[in-house]
Amino acid sequence: MASGKEMVIMYNNPPIGGVAAGFGGAALTAPFMGWNALWIALGLFTLASAAVAVKRVIPKREA
Amino acid sequence: MVQSENLTGPPEIGRGHVPDAGHSGPAATPVRPSILAAARGGRRRAVKGADGKRDLPEVDPSRMHVTVLVPAHDEEDQIAETITSLHGQRRRPNRVIVIADNCTDRTADIARAHGAEVIETVGNRHKKAGALNQVLKALLPEMGSRHAVLVMDADSALDPGFIEHAVLRLATGELAAVGGTFTGKPGGGLVGMFQRNEYARYARDVRRLRGKALVLTGTATLFRALALKEVVRARRSGRLPGRDQVYDVRVLTEDNELTLALLHLDFRILCPAECTLTTEVMETWRDLFKQRLRWKRGALENLTDYGWTRITLPYWGRQLLSLIGIIVIFAYLGATAWSIAVTGALALHPLWVAVTGVFMVERVVTVRSRGGVQMALAALLVVEMIFDVFLQIAQAKAFWDAAWRRERKW
Numbered sequence: 001m002a003s004g005k006e007m008v009i010m011y012n013n014p015p016i017g018g019v020a021a022g023f024g025g026a027a028l029t030a031p032f033m034g035w036n037a038l039w040i041a042l043g044l045f046t047l048a049s050a051a052v053a054v055k056r057v058i059p060k061r062e063a
Numbered sequence: 064m065v066q067s068e069n070l071t072g073p074p075e076i077g078r079g080h081v082p083d084a085g086h087s088g089p090a091a092t093p094v095r096p097s098i099l100a101a102a103r104g105g106r107r108r109a110v111k112g113a114d115g116k117r118d119l120p121e122v123d124p125s126r127m128h129v130t131v132l133v134p135a136h137d138e139e140d141q142i143a144e145t146i147t148s149l150h151g152q153r154r155r156p157n158r159v160i161v162i163a164d165n166c167t168d169r170t171a172d173i174a175r176a177h178g179a180e181v182i183e184t185v186g187n188r189h190k191k192a193g194a195l196n197q198v199l200k201a202l203l204p205e206m207g208s209r210h211a212v213l214v215m216d217a218d219s220a221l222d223p224g225f226i227e228h229a230v231l232r233l234a235t236g237e238l239a240a241v242g243g244t245f246t247g248k249p250g251g252g253l254v255g256m257f258q259r260n261e262y263a264r265y266a267r268d269v270r271r272l273r274g275k276a277l278v279l280t281g282t283a284t285l286f287r288a289l290a291l292k293e294v295v296r297a298r299r300s301g302r303l304p305g306r307d308q309v310y311d312v313r314v315l316t317e318d319n320e321l322t323l324a325l326l327h328l329d330f331r332i333l334c335p336a337e338c339t340l341t342t343e344v345m346e347t348w349r350d351l352f353k354q355r356l357r358w359k360r361g362a363l364e365n366l367t368d369y370g371w372t373r374i375t376l377p378y379w380g381r382q383l384l385s386l387i388g389i390i391v392i393f394a395y396l397g398a399t400a401w402s403i404a405v406t407g408a409l410a411l412h413p414l415w416v417a418v419t420g421v422f423m424v425e426r427v428v429t430v431r432s433r434g435g436v437q438m439a440l441a442a443l444l445v446v447e448m449i450f451d452v453f454l455q456i457a458q459a460k461a462f463w464d465a466a467w468r469r470e471r472k473w
Contacts, residue, residue, distance in 0.1 A: 045387065047418070050421045050422065054425075056268075056425050057428040
């Protein structure tokens with residue numbers, strides 16, 4: 001029931017798809033751009049998104 | 064005559080009959096015992112309401128009276144399939160009403176020909192929400208604890224077990240509403256394909272979260288009538304936004320708003336895996352953009368209406384993530400273009416190549432229900448990225464329009 005932290009919503013689904021698709025390539029450009037604060041932040045966001053991606057592919061019993 | 068409306072009252076399994084306001088419909092078919100057992104077995108709490116949420120009276124599922132409302136505006140191409148899907152339910156609804164809202168085509172005639180009652184709206188200027196309010200205003204006073212209202216889109220078709228499973232869930236009294244998860248109908252070419260993949264991933268997410276969802280979508284949701292009546296009372300007394308009607312006609316996403324209303328009244332909701340349907344996809348990029356702009360801006364404005372509450376916290380979190388996502392994706396695109404322009408190539412780093420691999424796997428696995436071709440396309444990343452960037456642009460425009468309070472267009 002809708003009381004936990006993990007919930008999905010069609011109107012405001014998080015940008016997992018965009019991040020997933022985008023950061024596959026964004027990652028490629030990061031070394032070129034150098035390690036300034038922006039790219040560190042983007043890199044961290046990428047890694048966090050990757051962690052979410054891993055969680056999403058782990059087999060789980062579906063209701 | 065209406066039975067007790069005590070929202071936390073005792074169960075009333077098998078009690079007296081509630082009149083159907085003078086209407087009759089297809090007879091309700093008995094619920095299969097195995098499904099009834101599955102719905103009850105192991106799910107009931109030892110103490111109801113221990114989570115602080117409200118319970119409704121428990122009812123015998125075989126005695127639950129289901130009224131279906133299908134608001135339709137010029138849906139002559141879809142309405143027959145919608146009604147047929149209702150006739151094909153294992154647990155037939157008691158009453159099917161098509162609300163013909165300012166139709167200029169044969170929607171009403173086709174609906175009647177397929178056995179539905181038709182009610183035509185009078186002077187409605189508030190689209191779907193206004194149409195539903197007109198009919199609910201007449202129906203709800205006659206409804207009691209045994210009654211449920213299924214609101215569904217005229218371009219959607221329920222899978223055969225939808226109502227059967229939804230009734231079983233609602234009858235326990237633990238839930239105020241049961242929503243569906245949907246897949247996309249054929250059509251629409253490339254843009255249709257992207258939406259079907261998106262819907263497949265959404266449905267997968269909901270299944271993996273065992274029905275947890277933040278919105279009861281307008282595609283199809285079965286409500287306990289008592290919960291809807293409580294919403295009206297709460298709006299009337301100022302505990303919820305909007306006028307004293309079920310749906311708030313001021314908003315762009317009335318289903319999202321009604322979900323927030325129910326949650327703020329401490330009701331529980333669920334989108335169980337068994338309650339599935341198919342719905343039409345937008346067939347052009349232009350239509351899709353308009354739809355998503357309405358969805359995104361509507362959701363944002365719903366949150367603004369309700370403010371910062373313990374219920375809206377996860378919704379605001381999603382909005383924040385969306386905003387960050389927009390910044391990220393466009394920073395990436397800009398940087399990629401710059402990189403290519405300056406050096407003529409992209410630098411590769413093993414760590415980020417590995418991360419790319421993770422994303423490829425995620426895209427492929429999450430769209431597995433759509434078959435091998437879609438999995439292969441998803442693996443390319445760049446194909447679906449077109450759709451993702453498109454959605455991000457719609458989201459960005461929604462933020463922008465809401466921030467500057469630009470005129471809303473449906």
